Amino acid sequence: MFEQQLINGLTLGMIYALIAVGYTMVYGVIQLINFAHGEIFMLAAFLAVTFITVFGLPIYVVIILTMGCCALIGVLLDIFAYRPLRQSPRLAALITAIGMSIFLQNLAMIIWGSRPKPFVQSALPPFLRTTALTVGDASISWLQLFIFGIASLLMIILFLIINKTRVGTAMRALSQNRTSAALMGINVNRVISFTFALGSSMGAVAGIMVAIYYNTLYPTMGYVAGVKAFAAAVLGGIGSVPGAMIGGIVLGIAEALGAGYISSLYRDGIAYAVMIAVIIFRPSGILGKSTVEKV
């Protein structure tokens, strides 16, 4: 029982971590809570199903294609909604983000309808649902292994991009001080666009994973997942990428164990409660640095 909950939680946590890095990177670079990030996650699931049913593409191609599409949506979102508001108060940008989130969610509702849909099972290899290995009483399915594998791979790639490449260095510079970064010759808008693209493509993979894992997709799925991933980002320390990864996994496990041992009714409540507790007692999160406001 315990091992099974732990494994389910870990799977969920990997997915939260993938979404959370999108929040945390954008927050690190432009100090904006990108509420529409959850919607990109949702759009990814719908786009993937559309690609499969309309064009009949194989699942691996669909994942890559959806990542690309979502990266584009993320960049367009930044260019049209957030870029004009770079100099305005934070409140304006935050309200715009919520507005875009609601807009995208309702757009999906108009295009694909508001009823939950199943994922196209025929597009998936049939062995995914079978048990891969058993540890004690717990069984791990191939799907769960697949999610671990892809999520870990993406995290490593992300880590390498941020720490080893030129654009990653630029991103880190931007998160420290945007003005100085611009003075050093960094093209600020291009780096911000890249951040959005990177975060959105990670969120896209998470969206497809969730749709396959729960075998359901609906236009409001991005809302709950987005909030939980955001809670994960806060838990890990917003602005810190490794923090978001750890936060996601911790939250996923906390949620699975909480649902299993405390009350499954308050499943969603655990994320909110963790978030509020972290913000009250340690706003800088697990790995975040606390900032001192200078006059």
Place this chain on the structure above:
Amino acid sequence: MNLTMKHALKYFVLAAALIYPMLSFTNEYVLHVMVLIMVYMVLAMGLNIVPGFCGLLDLGYVGFYGIGAYTAGLLTIHFGLSFWVIIPLAALNGAIWGVLLGAPTLRLTGDYFAIVTFGFSELVVLFLTNEIWLTRGPLGLPGIDPVIIDFSWLSTLINPQWNWYWEFIGPQPYFYLGMFMVAMVYVIMGRMEDSRLGRAWFAIREDSIAASSCGINLLTYKVIGFAISAAIGAVAGAFLARWTMFLSPDMFKFWESFLILCMVVLGGLGNFKGSLVGAAILIALGEVLRIILPALNLPTETRFLAYGLIMVLMMRFKPMGFFPSIATQSQKNPILIKLKKELGSS
């Protein structure tokens, strides 16, 4: 001349609103929508205190609205209390929760505070949905008594034949009651804005560091503002409970918070009079879309698409709303502009 025209228009609108429900061609549906507008007017004015006066984003206002509504509903069903007793009790409960949430979290700045309020309102909805023994959960809370004015004890003392007992049926009495509520909140808001309290809030909004160095206790004033705002939201909720006579957790989802925030932003952050206009515009727009959307074969929920778009466009082109608060208006004063120019050039 301009001023008198403005006043005349104001009184004309007021008189028209007072007479309207009595006219013979009055439509029940229109009256119902107007009562709804009044509920949102109260909510928008109440919310304006936090983001408008204090400059803190509150994404969970609907939580207090829900607390007020369920407080009123449960007290009516289980204890049969009068509406006039319930209103202060609901306000008190709202304020208590406002203090409980505000006191530990208002030390936080901007985004963190917004997220805490958001999480709080989601927890309120979860509580209302899951604690079935208390709230009947998703089934909702039906059979709440309407508002009753009961002076029968007094009338029987004077003359046993009389019975001063009125039950509110139909939208007309609620229209006047709602109007009374809006007027009361309006007066309270106006007095607060001009008071020591209001000036402290504005100072915090404009520059919290400067405000605290002038001796304003930031946390105390923010908590007071948050609690008053919560109390006003709870009053609106109590009115809603006794008016619709039915409550369900679905009525207090996050979208409602966003809708109220839209009204505040549309009317101008920090201008509570603008909130009245914002509430009227958005609710009327919602009703119009409710008619148009099915005609276009779209689900009615998609009216939020329009709300989302309005918010994005407002922030882009008119971030201060249609009726910016006076503080911003005074920036357009020619003397100030001239002074700024001279200071800037020297």
